[in-house]
Amino acid sequence: MTILQALDGYYQRLSQRGEVSAAGWSPEKFGWCIILGKNGEPIDVQNLHDMSDKKPKSKLYRVPASFPRPGVTPRAFFLWDKTAFSLGVTKPESGTGWQHADKQHEAFRTLHFARLAGQNDEGLVALHLFLEKWRPERFDEAPFGPDMLDANIMFRLDGELNYLHERPAARALVDRGPNEETKGEDVFCLITGERGAVARLHPTIKNVEGAQSSGAALVSFNLDAFTSLGKGQGDNAPTSEAAAFRYGAALNQMLIRGGPNRVRRPIGDATVVFWADASKSTVAEAADSFFADAMDPDTLEDAARYELAGLMAAVAKGRTLASLRPDIAEGTRFHVLGLSPNAARLSVRYWMSDDIELFAGRLARHYADMTILPEPLGWGGAPSVNRLLARSTALQEKYENIPPVLAGEVMRAILSGGCYPRSLLAAAVIRLRAGDDPLSGWHVAVIRAVLSRDHHKGLLQEDVPMSLAPDEPNKAYQLGRLFAVLETAQRMALGKLNATIRDRYFGAASATPARVFPLLLRGVQNHLGKLRKDGKGGWIEREIENILDKLSLDLPRALPLTEQGRFAIGYYHQRKEQFKGRPAEAAALDASETSEEGTEE
Known part of the structure; x- marks a missing residue:
């Protein structure tokens, strides 16, 4: 089913409920x-x-x-x-x-x-x-x-x-209507298959973010390059005036700001609308409501977000959406349309049409792939795609800085169940190298999702651990753990610092470990000596030894992008979990960082 056919059908549902304007x-x-x-x-x-x-x-x-x-x-x-x-x-x-x-x-x-x-x-x-x-x-x-x-x-x-x-x-x-002489010639309509007066100009679509405030065209032929066989304007793709009105009225109704069929904030540069086809309006409304919550859970209360996360977890384990939400009938057809501005026109960033059950399964798989423990700061059970991209790929974490092409590719991957774009992995790693805090957890959640999805699709041999895995055989993961332990040794020995080894070496250590880790291992000996004199930190030496036992002496000269991602995950897991069972040491370290003056190594 084409976009215009789906919109034409949706108009009938809106018309029955009196939610859309009549012709004219x-x-x-x-x-x-x-x-x-x-x-x-x-x-x-x-x-x-x-x-x-x-x-x-x-x-x-x-x-x-x-x-x-x-x-x-x-x-x-x-x-x-x-x-x-x-x-x-x-x-x-x-x-x-x-x-x-x-x-x-x-x-x-x-x-x-x-x-x-x-x-x-x-x-x-x-x-x-x-x-x-x-x-x-x-x-x-x-x-x-x-x-x-x-x-x-x-x-x-x-x-x-x-x-x-x-x-x-x-x-x-x-x-x-206007005088008969203003009507166009009767044509075979490509939307309905019926004959009717041709629409020379298609309706103006309004309220797409970034487009002209007066509206923009979804379908238009206003240059010679767009014409075919000498046909002008609407004759290139004959559409009846009635069908053109219906699809325009339905789309404009969904695009009203704050409406129930529109994602509140653009995802990248795309304004997203969605709707269900169902014989009963209650079923369609339930499907619309479910998808709206799943796409924009940031608008929900905390309890509702965690309830949504639980539902998604159940779907990911094999439960059907219909069994969890009886108000959504099996076989309900669902449509998702992303529109981006393009001067006086609109670009279709993506168009997906499938069973709501399949969409639910793909969204559940997305949430499962993003899962990492401990949860990122402010995760809230089920973050929106927008917040995920802003926190992991955008400069200064601003929504308007989300790369628009990347956002479109990510949405296609989520809604189709395909692999995440490799550019998503690159964007998250680049933000970490630029100084973003890896301990926020958002970047490593994105990195794990990309790698985990590639593993499920057979593109990567190794899976990615969800939580700390001391026996993980992957060398890049263990190097990330080692880097975290070396940083902890520095912090425990010297207290509050203006710049830790993470600030100085994180990017280089993850990309070229053979050049950086010998330097870091020599430097940590001074920190360990100070800790021994103070009678603390013995577990750090044992942790370093355990990790080194899993690493061969020939450290990689360079790590590819996927392994840099595993490095970041290993670092996150180790830093978040290494004080588990050691609350006194964690409290002492936090106290020293807030009370002592900053110093540099």
């Missing part, structure tokens, strides 16, 4: 309404903004449908529009005040004089009279103000609660 209507943001007298005189301006927050926000209203307005010839919307069209005034390119928008206003007047001709509804008559009398210079007078410039404007008759576009006579005009 669309949700638009408004902040102002002009109240007209029956004689067409403007009496007042109504502020429609949502004032519940500190900053006023425009509110959504269903009005006669908007449409793309490419080119230089202005085309007006029916019964509403921006001030440039409805009032003939717009913001100047520089300075204050306003400037004329004569071409746009004339287009608005021409459209309404034609479509309102012969109407006797008093609201529509009032709008006709208003357009006959209105002069842009009146914008300087009350009740108009500069805050209205370039905002969407609707109209209402004085003394009534309904807006002009809600009046029965106005609805009849909208439902009738």
Whole structure:
């Protein structure tokens, strides 16, 4: 099933529940309404903004449908529009005040004089009279103000609660549509397989992060390079106007900010929407809710996050989603769409369509692959993909610094169950070499996931331990453990330091151990001597000896990227677990680091 076919089907579900606009209507943001007298005189301006927050926000209203307005010839919307069209005034390119928008206003007047001709509804008559009398210079007078410039404007008759576009006579005009001569030629629609008027221009898609605020096109043919066999615009991929409207209305509904079918924050540069196909709306809503929680658990309370983690663990062990969530029926089809901005267009970063059971299994496998003990700081049972990427791959751990291509590849790997991109491993290792703290645990969780997934897929012979494994045969893992013990010896002997061996040598030790470890092993003898004099740290010498027994004398001259990852995992495990059963020494070390002055080796 194609993206547009799935969206067309989803429109039917939304339409049955009254959650989407009918043909000829669309949700638009408004902040102002002009109240007209029956004689067409403007009496007042109504502020429609949502004032519940500190900053006023425009509110959504269903009005006669908007449409793309490419080119230089202005085309007006029916019964509403921006001030440039409805009032003939717009913001100047520089300075204050306003400037004329004569071409746009004339287009608005021409459209309404034609479509309102012969109407006797008093609201529509009032709008006709208003357009006959209105002069842009009146914008300087009350009740108009500069805050209205370039905002969407609707109209209402004085003394009534309904807006002009809600009046029965106005609805009849909208439902009738424009004149027949503006309709396109009947075509065989590639979405529905039925014949209908061709959509020359496809609907504008709004609220994709990073795209133009006025909206962008998911389907468009506006250059010769995009045309085929001399066909122009929508003739290249014939789609009926009805089907184009339906897929656009469904997608725009899901993209509303804060909606239940949208991941709250973009993943990389991709705005992600999702929806289920089910005969019962309750089943579809349950599937949508489950996937929303699984993709963005950061929005959940702590108890709900750990409950989700438990459910995922059960699925990873072989339980079916239907047995754990009876409200989600077996065989429920599910769709995931990631959209990225690309100038005036949208790019499909990924499109996945499969059984919800399979998606649940892949998400559970993802959580299982990411599991490392002890848990990373602030792990919270089930971290979102966004938080995982920000903490392990982004500069300064900022969401906007997540590499967009990497985020798209990771999402594809998670949703398809394929291997994680090797660039994810590289990004995590690079961040550690750049100075990120490996003890946060986020980087090693990502590294373990990449290596573990490759092992399950048969690309790596050795698996990766989840927790400290003293007998692990892998040399890079043991070198990471050794590095952690050497650092601990330094810290116990010298107390608080401005720069430990981790700060100085972590990257070099993980990449070229043969060059670095001889130097570190010579230096640790001084630390061990000081510890012996103080009568402590005997276990450190034994730990070093045990690890060295598992290493041959010929240390690797260089470690490949996968082995650098194992080095980081070994270091994390050793540092986190080496004081297990030694609470007094751990407390003493923490106290010395906070009380003593810093010194360098």
